[in-house]
Amino acid sequence: MVTMQDVANCAGVSKATVSRVLNGKDLVRADLKARVEKAIEETGYRPNLLAQQMAMQKTSFIGFAMSSELYDGPYFASMMSGAATFINQHNHQLIFADSKYSALQEREAIDFLIRMRCAGVVVYPEYLSDQALDEMVESSPVPLYILNRELTRNRQNSVWVDHARAAVEMVDYLLAQGHRDIAFISGKTGSRSGSCRLAAWRDGMQRHGAAPDETLLRHGDWSMESGYRATRELLEQSVAFSAILAANDDMALGAIKALTEAGIRVPERVSVAGFDNSRIGNYVSPALTTMEIPVVQMVQSAIGHILGDTSCESSPLSTRLVIRESVAPLR
Known part of the structure; x- marks a missing residue:
């Protein structure tokens, strides 16, 4: 393995000079810097980035x-x-x-x-x-x-985002379209956002005088496959529902596939909605109605705080109801 000393020997300079060049110090003459850079290229030396940054008491x-x-x-x-x-x-x-x-x-x-x-x-x-x-x-x-x-x-x-408020807004939107028999596909057990969405389904139905029908509740694991399986189970038990609300977009897309295979048109016979606003939801047919969760803004805000950016949006970050083609008023 090529060492810093090998680079120094090749360039005809001291090991300390090589270190100063690698650390970006301005104390090295231009001609010596050029010799060191040439020696690095010729020897194929790869500096230990972690060791460098520890020595400089800073990190990128x-x-x-x-x-x-x-x-x-x-x-x-x-x-x-x-x-x-x-x-x-x-x-x-x-x-x-x-x-x-x-x-x-x-x-x-x-x-x-x-x-x-x-x-x-x-x-x-x-x-x-x-x-x-x-x-x-x-x-x-x-x-x-x-x-x-x-x-x-x-x-x-x-x-963070206010998952409870966002879920209530989505449930209220479906209820405002006239839907009362709303099936719900929950996320993985133990998920806080999933629990908020399930609670909003139950509370929203009760607030509008439509007690939640637990036979319309199915448990998924966030995957498309689980949304597909849950919808197949709903269809097989022959309970009436006019809409399916899935706790994320992936499960909503799985639900649409199951409905389509069963010859049930979306949204003409059953409306479907999800959460997240993943990119694929805008490119399926019908395009998916969803609640946008600003996941990219969330992680970039956290990184911005670490880097000292004082302009980062404060929490809770804003969510947004995205109305597309997969939900229609109840006929």
Whole structure:
């Protein structure tokens, strides 16, 4: 393996001079800098970026901790793409740590990113409690920003949306179209946003004098396949419903496929709506009515706070009802 000393020998300079060139110091003469750069190219030397930044007591790394259980689907693809694009624009590098399948592993992933001397860490928590996250924020030597949670003690380190209010708005919209027999496909058990959406379905039906029919409730896992299976089950049990509200767009698209295969036209016979406003929802037929969750703005706001951008939008971030073709008034 080529070392810094090899570069120094090739360039005919000291190891300290090579180090100053690599660290961008202005104390090196132009001719010596050119010799060092040429030697680096000739030897194929690759500097240890982490060691360099530790020596300089600064870092251009931004950490991101998230469970691999959440990777699948356009929602989190958009989040990671938005994070990488924003970080690149600010000349930083994204370091990702998998928080895996438990609170302990989630904590270990965050600690790993802190030990890597990241300038800050963004966390999309799945397992740690609010109290545990509050304690980590307060003890961390670098800024920690928590996505999709409103912390109790460190609200300023939370970037979140009001899922309950957004879900109520969606349910009220369907009810305003005359729908009373609304089936609901929930997300994975334990999800806070999913729980908010399920509660809004129940509460919204009761507020409009239409008690929620638990036979119209099916549980999914956020995937298109689970939305498809849930809708097949609803059709097989022969209960009447005029609309399906899925807790995310992927499950809503699965529901549309199941309805189409059964010869049921959307929205002429059954309306379908979802949450997230994923890109694919605008390109299916009929285009999907959905509640936009600003996932890219969420992660970019967290990164902006880490980088000292005081213009970041404060939480809760705004959601938006996106009305397209998959919902129609009840005939």
